[in-house]
Amino acid sequence: MGGTSSRVRTFNSTASWKKHFEEAKTTGKLIVIDFSATWCGPCRFMEPILKAFSEKYTDVEFVKIDVDELSEVAQEFGVQAMPTFLLIKRGTEVDKVVGAVKEELQKKIETHRK
Numbered sequence: 001m002g003g004t005s006s007r008v009r010t011f012n013s014t015a016s017w018k019k020h021f022e023e024a025k026t027t028g029k030l031i032v033i034d035f036s037a038t039w040c041g042p043c044r045f046m047e048p049i050l051k052a053f054s055e056k057y058t059d060v061e062f063v064k065i066d067v068d069e070l071s072e073v074a075q076e077f078g079v080q081a082m083p084t085f086l087l088i089k090r091g092t093e094v095d096k097v098v099g100a101v102k103e104e105l106q107k108k109i110e111t112h113r114k
Helices: 014-025 041-054 070-077 101-112
Strands: 008-011 030-036 061-066 084-089 093-100
Touching: 008 041, 014 061, 014 070, 030 041, 030 101, 041 061, 041 101, 084 101, 093 101
Parallel strands: 008 061, 030 061
Antiparallel strands: 030 084, 084 093
């Protein structure tokens, strides 16, 4: 098994994220953006959970954005606490979960992926 088996995409530049986001707007696919930071304990707790969700909900796209690396993207979405999970469809925020709340995130994914 080579490389990473995770279906969670990580973006390391604002330009690559913006390009991806523009393309994603044209699909009706639900995108879950995980705004996290390396120093954030609850973010690390949610990492394997997000990976498991990405394998369970293959019709949903999961993206991870490090708020220290891409601070302007975090500001653009009004992220103030970590972790924050934004649920986006066609470029519009449809829901949001602040904090490491696995059950709430799962419920919202199931609601909006339809």
